Amino acid sequence: MKYAYYPGCSLHSTAKEYDLSTKEVASALGIELVEIPGWACCGATPAHLTVQSLSIALPVKNLLQAKNMDAGDVVTCCAACFSRLKIANHFMETETEKRKEVEGIVGERYEGEVKARHFLEVLTKDLGLDKLKTKVAKELKGLKVACYYGCLLTRPKGVTGIDDLEDPRLLDDLMGTIGVEAVKWPYKTECCGASFSLSKTEIVLKLSGDILEMASDEGAEAIVVACPLCQSNLDLRQGMINKKLKKSFDIPIFYFTQLVALSLGIAPGKLGFDKHMVNPVKLLKKKGIIA
Amino acid sequence: MKWFVSQDVIKAPIQDILERGSGQKVRRCYQCGKCSAGCPMSFKMEHLPNQIIRMIQLGMEKEVLSSQTIWLCASCLACTARCPREIDIAEIMDFLRRRAYLKRVKPKLDAKVLLFNKVFLWNVEWFGRLYEIALIGMFNMFSLEFFKDFSIAPKMFLMRKIGLFPALKINRKEIREIFKRSHKVGLDQKDK
16 A cells, blocks of 8 residues: 655644654555655645635645655645645536636646545555454553544535544544544534634634533543644643633543554654643553553 | 615625635525534624625625624634535635735734734745744734743744754745746636
């Protein structure tokens, strides 16, 4: 299995531990990830709020870069990059008139032929949970988590289309496969405030605070995410949330790849647990998952 | 809230312009309010998403473009996923923000999201990828909140969550060219 890897800006900065753990999991499972040389930012939310052509042209530029590598589908771990790549592809497939203008901007013909995938799909669909189960070295028994999907992994319908819109299951099933208990909770696809992290921090504190509270009320000891923006809003800002809401949440926020890596027997030292604001090591030790 | 909407306003072309530009059939909305019921930002909005749609149907372009609502939309797409009339409300919000950007209409109270978008895109245009230190520094400077996030920024730096230097090995000239051409093309904002 070979993919062109598009890390996106977050995985090279605030979400380095996501990048580290993804690469560890991939290499342990024989999945080859070849980073797209010279990849650029997808434009994220600011681009699609400002100029439509830019919000399509930037992802297309990266997809074209991947096309020239001939490494198969593009895989990314960031739910926001994933969404922008998928939306750009959908646009280039369906908007036959406007497509020409975008082709003029990037200087190449493109009709959405390079498929964009999320690493969660690669694990659960391409590799498959049955195959993954055979590679699990030790099940992470006793850990109770809330699987948090956020907005952009599943929405909009017919564009990303990787799971059910209101009750996605991919992360829950994945956690089940590695022995982690996923609690039932109603905030799977609520919004954390996403890109308002800098511009409207007080809103992020409220929305992310609600998510932490619901997870904790439903008995989760940690939250598992598949998006670097969700992770940073819930983890980096947890201290500020506690201060503002007068709470004492101490809920580690894991990337799914970190827990999968532990179940495959990969050393915790390689998974970037020192880059979390809320220390996850305490909980993992308490559960006997790491020594 | 009570409005007096004059005949001239009702005849304003914004509904047609929006339907042409975004491909979204605003006319189909029958005001069920499901978009507003599921909106995580509605608690901060002066006009709810379904009210914005109604205002467009009534031709109230000026009020819509200068509203705080369009800049509070988090693009979470919950409304789009749930609309029984299959209107992509988030796309409409995008269209309105892009129109406000083009027409240089600023929201009445708080233009911080606009500032963030501008600083973010400068950053990408200049460096090809996000260069966080420059992004945070510039945003704090222009928003006059010089010490915002000083409680976590140094820690992030020590954890090497933010780097000191921008990424290399990117063809920045090419990226700048894409920015230049994109601003000329615009795509959805052909109508004046």
